[in-house]
Amino acid sequence: MSRRVTIAYLVGLVLLLLAPTLIYPILVMKVLCFALFACAFNLLLGYTGLLSFGHAVFLGTAGYVTGHALKVWELPTLVGLLAGTVAAAALGWVIGSLAIRRQGIYFAMVTLALAQMVFFFFLQAPFTGGEDGLQGVPRGTLFGLDLANDINLYYLVVAIFAASFWLIQRTIHSPFGQILKAIRENEPRAISLGYDVAKYKLLAFVLSAGLAGLAGATKTLVFKFATLTDAHWHTSGEVVLMTLLGGMGTVFGPLVGATIIVTLQNELADKVGSLVTVIMGAIFVICVLAFRRGIVGESLALYKRMIGQKI
Amino acid sequence: MTEIFGVPIQALFGQLMLGLVNGSFYAVLSLGLAVIFGMLNIINFAHGALYMAGAMLAWMGMEYLGIGYWWMLVLAPISVGLIGIAIERLMLQWLYKLDHLYGLLLTFGLALMIEGLFRDLYGVAGQPYSIPEEFSGAFNLGFMFLPKYRAWIVFASLSVCLATWYMVEKTRLGAYLRAATENPQLTQAFGINVPLMVMLTYGFGVGLAGFAGVLAAPASQVGPLMGSNLIIVVFAVVVIGGMGSILGSVVTGLGLGIIEGMTKVFWPEASATVVFMIMAVVLMFRPAGLFGREK
Numbered sequence: 001m002s003r004r005v006t007i008a009y010l011v012g013l014v015l016l017l018l019a020p021t022l023i024y025p026i027l028v029m030k031v032l033c034f035a036l037f038a039c040a041f042n043l044l045l046g047y048t049g050l051l052s053f054g055h056a057v058f059l060g061t062a063g064y065v066t067g068h069a070l071k072v073w074e075l076p077t078l079v080g081l082l083a084g085t086v087a088a089a090a091l092g093w094v095i096g097s098l099a100i101r102r103q104g105i106y107f108a109m110v111t112l113a114l115a116q117m118v119f120f121f122f123l124q125a126p127f128t129g130g131e132d133g134l135q136g137v138p139r140g141t142l143f144g145l146d147l148a149n150d151i152n153l154y155y156l157v158v159a160i161f162a163a164s165f166w167l168i169q170r171t172i173h174s175p176f177g178q179i180l181k182a183i184r185e186n187e188p189r190a191i192s193l194g195y196d197v198a199k200y201k202l203l204a205f206v207l208s209a210g211l212a213g214l215a216g217a218t219k220t221l222v223f224k225f226a227t228l229t230d231a232h233w234h235t236s237g238e239v240v241l242m243t244l245l246g247g248m249g250t251v252f253g254p255l256v257g258a259t260i261i262v263t264l265q266n267e268l269a270d271k272v273g274s275l276v277t278v279i280m281g282a283i284f285v286i287c288v289l290a291f292r293r294g295i296v297g298e299s300l301a302l303y304k305r306m307i308g309q310k311i
Numbered sequence: 312m313t314e315i316f317g318v319p320i321q322a323l324f325g326q327l328m329l330g331l332v333n334g335s336f337y338a339v340l341s342l343g344l345a346v347i348f349g350m351l352n353i354i355n356f357a358h359g360a361l362y363m364a365g366a367m368l369a370w371m372g373m374e375y376l377g378i379g380y381w382w383m384l385v386l387a388p389i390s391v392g393l394i395g396i397a398i399e400r401l402m403l404q405w406l407y408k409l410d411h412l413y414g415l416l417l418t419f420g421l422a423l424m425i426e427g428l429f430r431d432l433y434g435v436a437g438q439p440y441s442i443p444e445e446f447s448g449a450f451n452l453g454f455m456f457l458p459k460y461r462a463w464i465v466f467a468s469l470s471v472c473l474a475t476w477y478m479v480e481k482t483r484l485g486a487y488l489r490a491a492t493e494n495p496q497l498t499q500a501f502g503i504n505v506p507l508m509v510m511l512t513y514g515f516g517v518g519l520a521g522f523a524g525v526l527a528a529p530a531s532q533v534g535p536l537m538g539s540n541l542i543i544v545v546f547a548v549v550v551i552g553g554m555g556s557i558l559g560s561v562v563t564g565l566g567l568g569i570i571e572g573m574t575k576v577f578w579p580e581a582s583a584t585v586v587f588m589i590m591a592v593v594l595m596f597r598p599a600g601l602f603g604r605e606k
Contacts, residue, residue: 051412051415053415098591098594098595099594101594101595101598102550102594102598104411104412105348105354105411105412105415106550108354108412108415109354109546109547109549109550110550110590110594112543112546113543113544113546113547113550113586113587113590114587114590114591116540116543116544116547116587117584117587117588117591120583120584120587121584123583124580124583233539233543237419237423240416240419244416273431274427274430274431275427275431276427277423277424277426277427277430278423278424278427278428278431279427280420280423280427281419281420281421281422281423281424281425281426281427282420282424283420284416284417284419284420284423285402285417285420285421285424287416287420288406288413288416288417288420289402289405289406289417292409292413
């Protein structure tokens with residue numbers, strides 16, 4: 001990480017640790033779950049150039065697996081989280097290895113269609129509870145701390161988010177991450193340099209799916225239930241919007257985007273009803289037409305221009 | 312009663328017919344997607360929403376203005392086409408030089424807006440739309456009853472597909488279109504107004520979706536959500552068929568509709584997912600699609 005990113009990271013961490021004194025912790029935890037989801041998604045879209053339109057399925061799958069592991073099998077909390085993450089990564093391997101056979105727009109359509117297939121499976125499968133979802137998932141305890149207490153859980157969620165965020169940064173700046181960027185910029189050249197592009201894409205996909213799964217598993221822990229909504233294509237669209245609005249291919253973009261979208265939905269839900277969808281759609285359109293680098297991307301560009309003028 | 316594989320023959324043919332009806336919608340919608348993709352290199356995510364808009368317009372015409380089915384079968388596709396032209400002129404045309412993914416994202420946003428708007432106005436519940444008098448009732452074919460309206464859906468969809476095929480492959484306008492798809496700069500240099508053709512192509516493509524919507528209105532409940540689940544299946548159809556040829560999309564659409572119908576008879580639990588499973592298999596063995604070419 002560059003020095004500036006490290007400082008921003010540490011400042012953010014301190015703010016997060018202090019946040020529950022000011023803000024309702026459940027809301028912050030929801031934002032963090034979606035931020036992790038968006039960061040995982042950004043690893044794929046922003047850094048590898050792959051637009052997956054079915055990422056919600058990993059969020060949903062992990063939610064169900066974790067919920068099932070904690071509620072029915074009564075496993076310890078950490079094992080439950082791990083089970084959800086591994087399940088999402090495994091599903092990511094299956095969907096990823098099919099989807100990387102096509103490129104560009106087709107990749108998006110294939111991921112969307114496969115995700116829809118899994119969605120229908122969840123709709124019918126007995127263990128998901130169908131339309132009702134999986135309710136009453138116990139949070140359990142961790143190192144003797146009762147996670148039913150929101151504040152205890154809050155610090156676990158912050159730890160999970162901070163660790164995952166750090167892992168994503170390490171990945172982006174590692175040699176592996178550089179190759180991903182090379183694939184994004186010029187795939188034929190990456191191939192001609194001797195890289196097994198399919199293998200790198202698949203690995204990025206699995207990593208992204210696993211982290212999205214971790215977000216879903218954590219979300220189940222926070223809300224004590226797992227629902228079909230999490231696996232629906234609407235949620236897949238939301239994560240695309242969060243990343244696009246914040247700035248794809250930027251470190252903090254998905255975090256900013258997720259914060260804005262989740263807060264917005266929270267504020268608007270009971271005020272405008274189904275017009276929320278219209279507003280989300282409008283933000284999409286505006287972003288694509290006028291604002292393609294997103295909030296963080298455009299701010300960085302502006303900042304660089306100002307520095308440039310001074311010199 | 313006669314049975315085939317332990318299934319009453321009436322039920323079998325009934326599902327076969329339903330499969331053909333669904334397949335006709337797949338065919339018209341994937342044809343529209345393919346025409347638009349060929350010219351604009353954009354996957355039109357708003358296709359399902361505009362299909363829904365076609366059906367809603369038909370219903371609104373009846374409800375508010377008393378305009379009947381036959382007039383709306385002409386007026387609704389034209390209105391949807393005009394909406395499409397407005398979308399192309401105001402938004403899509405600024406994206407052609409960028410990565411194709413932005414077109415997908417923009418039309419996804421539009422789909423959300425259109426769907427949300429109708430949901431806000433009419434709620435999620437479907438509105439009933441009655442079958443036109445001419446087509447109420449059914450033919451008795453001896454071995455089954457064939458509802459007249461279902462036969463009309465299949466006939467009308469296939470006629471539209473054939474007409475489109477004829478226009479693109481056999482007329483002068485179609486030749487311009489194919490030339491502009493192959494090499495826009497060169498076609499422009501020959502004095503053909505390529506931006507105009509792009510605009511009309513998008514209008515025509517979404518007009519097809521509007522037409523399918525009006526056809527669907529009497530056959531199902533008219534509601535804001537009718538397009539969104541359908542469009543994902545149509546995406547899978549497009550991936551299976553590849554977007555290389557018009558007849559390819561028609562054959563793939565109809566074939567998958569029939570397979571889906573048969574799955575409803577023999578393995579009902581899988582009927583919602585069978586198209587996606589086929590897509591996965593096709594991706595494994597023929598990634599470019601059945602009628603597609605690797606670029």
